[in-house]
Amino acid sequence: MTHPLPAPIAGYIEEDNAGGDTARWFAENAEVRDDGSTHRGREAIAAWKRAAHAAYDYRSAVTGVEPGEVEGQHIVTCHVTGSFPGGEVMLRYRFTLDDGLIARLEIAP
Known part of the structure; x- marks a missing residue:
């Protein structure tokens, strides 16, 4: 790694790998873009991760x-x-932090 991993991002990845509540790392009005869909707000983000x-x-x-x-x-x-189909993929996660929380996340190959 060439750049330190901020705590909210490290927490998100650790929680996601454990199948836990990743939404707590997001700002209340955060936005996630993944696989052609946009999820706005903590509740929508939590539903996206559960699915x-x-x-x-x-x-x-x-x-x-x-x-x-x-x-x-x-x-x-x-x-x-x-x-998932193919069993493995390299993904780029573009996190934007604000006030110690994830304000925006874009996931793409």
Whole structure:
């Protein structure tokens, strides 16, 4: 890793790997964009994660961290393995932090 992993991002990844409550790491009005869908607000984010965990058994391993183009942004590359088609994928998570919480997350290959 070339850039330190901030606590809210580390907490999100650890909680996600455990199948836990990742929504607590997000701001109340946060936004997540993943797989063509947008989820706004903590409740919608929690529902998105519950559905993902119900559909797939997966784990993410961080392979890289770098700063983004704007302040508070961190790009985290993860090797994701699980019970989805193909069984593994490299994903880029573009986190934007605000006031110690995740304000925005975009996930893309």
